[in-house]
Amino acid sequence: MIDAHIHCFPPEISDNITQWADTNNESHWLKLVAPDNKTSLQDWASKEAMLEAMDKANISQSILLGWYWENKATCLKHNELMKQWMDFAPNRLFAFASIYPNEDPIAQLELARSMGFKGVGELHPIIQNYEANKAHWHTMAEWCEANNWPINFHVTEGLNRAYPNFIPTPFHIYLDIATVFPNLRIILSHWGGGIPFFEQNPKLKDRLKNVYYDTAASPLLYDINIFKNVISMIGSEKILFGSDYPLKVYPKKQANADMETFIKDIQMNAGLSETEFEQIFEKNINHLLSLQS
Numbered sequence: 001m002i003d004a005h006i007h008c009f010p011p012e013i014s015d016n017i018t019q020w021a022d023t024n025n026e027s028h029w030l031k032l033v034a035p036d037n038k039t040s041l042q043d044w045a046s047k048e049a050m051l052e053a054m055d056k057a058n059i060s061q062s063i064l065l066g067w068y069w070e071n072k073a074t075c076l077k078h079n080e081l082m083k084q085w086m087d088f089a090p091n092r093l094f095a096f097a098s099i100y101p102n103e104d105p106i107a108q109l110e111l112a113r114s115m116g117f118k119g120v121g122e123l124h125p126i127i128q129n130y131e132a133n134k135a136h137w138h139t140m141a142e143w144c145e146a147n148n149w150p151i152n153f154h155v156t157e158g159l160n161r162a163y164p165n166f167i168p169t170p171f172h173i174y175l176d177i178a179t180v181f182p183n184l185r186i187i188l189s190h191w192g193g194g195i196p197f198f199e200q201n202p203k204l205k206d207r208l209k210n211v212y213y214d215t216a217a218s219p220l221l222y223d224i225n226i227f228k229n230v231i232s233m234i235g236s237e238k239i240l241f242g243s244d245y246p247l248k249v250y251p252k253k254q255a256n257a258d259m260e261t262f263i264k265d266i267q268m269n270a271g272l273s274e275t276e277f278e279q280i281f282e283k284n285i286n287h288l289l290s291l292q293s
């Protein structure tokens with residue numbers, strides 16, 4: 001089984017979150033991982049702890065995703081860290097690069113490829129300012145399309161009660177990118193924020209044909225029936241399992257983040273057939289990555 005959406009941060013960060021964020025000028029990230037007057041859902045894991053969590057959950061491989069940093073320097077630093085983790089467990093950890101598309105995207109992509117990365121993301125078109133830098137983002141997307149590199153985008157759910165740091169991500173941005181780059185493989189995180197519903201519009205279905213959806217953080221947002229319900233709208237070929245580890249996605253049950261609680265919930269309660277389970281946990285992501293070689 002493969003987890004296509006996990007994150008890694010420098011292990012020492014957890015003791016000095018505010019200082020690290022201030023030094024690197026990453027205020028949005030700080031608000032997410034250390035929200036004012038609220039308990040954080042973010043947990044931290046060393047690479048050893050991550051592999052242990054994978055073993056316990058029977059996950060053989062995971063994809064480390066970068067982060068939507070507000071600065072190129074942070075992206076470069078984060079990629080160095082992910083490279084160390086990949087080198088530590090080369091058959092088990094793969095990674096998508098942190099990219100700051102607004103400055104020299106090609107140089108960042110070429111460097112990331114030389115370091116062994118296999119895709120881009122997680123990107124955030126609002127936090128990373130897509131509209132003002134569209135030309136650069138399109139340069140990045142063109143390179144990714146030509147090289148069969150998927151791009152993973154964060155998508156905020158289209159509707160929710162207001163919570164701190166709820167930053168809407170307008171759906172039209174993703175539709176624009178999918179339309180301009182029809183062969184680009186796009187992964188929309190968090191069930192695409194509800195975009196699968198709109199695939200029922202025949203005029204959009206074709207434009208979204210190379211769009212995939214991951215399940216990251218699903219238990220925080222939706223009940224388990226979402227698996228069957230989304231499959232009924234778009235089938236099971238475009239859904240990728242992702243946990244968002246080390247995020248605590250069952251905060252009432254988990255003292256620390258793990259991968260197995262979510263997987264057991266899916267196995268027991270999502271009502272997936274064996275074929276659907278295999279596609280979501282293994283075949284779909286393997287198909288995406290196999291296009292590169």
Ligand SMILES: [Zn+2]
Pocket residue numbers: 122154155189190216
């Ligand atoms: Zn996300």
